[in-house]
Amino acid sequence: MTGRPPGAAVAGLASRIEAAATPGRRFVVGIAGSPGSGKTTLAVALVDHLNARRQGVAAHLPMDGFHLANDMLDRRGLRDRKGAIETFDGWGFVALLGRLRVETDHTIYAPSFRREVDEGIAGEIAIEPDVDIVVVEGNYLLVDRPPWAGVRSQLDAAWFCRTPEADREARLIDRHVRHGRTREAATTFAREVDGANALLVDASASRADLVVSGVTAEPGSVVPER
Numbered sequence: 597m598t599g600r601p602p603g604a605a606v607a608g609l610a611s612r613i614e615a616a617a618t619p620g621r622r623f624v625v626g627i628a629g630s631p632g633s634g635k636t637t638l639a640v641a642l643v644d645h646l647n648a649r650r651q652g653v654a655a656h657l658p659m660d661g662f663h664l665a666n667d668m669l670d671r672r673g674l675r676d677r678k679g680a681i682e683t684f685d686g687w688g689f690v691a692l693l694g695r696l697r698v699e700t701d702h703t704i705y706a707p708s709f710r711r712e713v714d715e716g717i718a719g720e721i722a723i724e725p726d727v728d729i730v731v732v733e734g735n736y737l738l739v740d741r742p743p744w745a746g747v748r749s750q751l752d753a754a755w756f757c758r759t760p761e762a763d764r765e766a767r768l769i770d771r772h773v774r775h776g777r778t779r780e781a782a783t784t785f786a787r788e789v790d791g792a793n794a795l796l797v798d799a800s801a802s803r804a805d806l807v808v809s810g811v812t813a814e815p816g817s818v819v820p821e822r
């Protein structure tokens with residue numbers, strides 16, 4: 597998901613990170629938000645912007661790489677709830693976050709998630725030793741229950757990406773259709789499965805220290821009222 601030119605809002609968020617970061621210590625920013633709110637789009641724009649200023653300074657780390665494999669979801673009877681909090685390897689994700697600040701002398705590999713095949717791919721993301729800023733993003737970063745409750749203390753900054761329900765749902769339906777569902781099936785999934793997940797995510801927004809808009813043509817505007 598690329599191609600959205602970084603503009604003033606993204607530049608503003610990048611400046612916030614630069615102002616808050618301490619030289620010589622890796623800075624980890626987390627972007628939480630409901631499915632379809634625009635987290636990945638914002639994270640990619642931010643990382644592109646930071647890397648345009650200094651190549652290799654920033655890396656994108658999506659929580660989505662920690663989706664359980666489809667086969668595991670089948671074995672656990674969870675396949676029809678894919679995307680729900682219990683369908684991720686939360687402990688593995690929290691452990692990886694813990695490594696980010698400690699293991700700065702070698703590459704840290706992380707799994708990605710490929711929507712085309714609807715599976716995670718091990719070791720597709722490389723966080724090189726000279727990466728100073730890691731932009732982590734995912735639905736459940738701020739949910740206050742184990743193991744997710746262990747995420748917040750590993751973030752130097754926690755943002756919540758907010759998008760009105762109607763826009764979010766429309767985007768999700770389009771995304772499900774693009775990935776092969778009929779419009780009817782996509783609508784049902786977006787309302788029932790994604791909708792239930794969104795309620796849990798929305799309830800975690802108060803643990804963020806900044807709310808950013810996922811709806812402006814250019815992502816990343818700070819939402820003034822909090």
Ligand SMILES: Nc1ncnc2c1ncn2[C@@H]1O[C@H](COP(=O)(O)OP(=O)(O)O)[C@@H](O)[C@H]1O
Nearest residue numbers: 631632633634635636637767810811812813815
């Ligand atoms: N700021 C924005 N303005 C308009 N459309 C957006 C914006 N951010 C994301 N989108 C669109 O919404 C959809 C979901 O965005 P995505 O970043 O994948 O959300 P998330 O990672 O939170 O699930 C995508 O189709 C994307 O192009």
Ligand SMILES: [Mg+2]
Nearest residue numbers: 635636637660
């Ligand atoms: Mg995403």
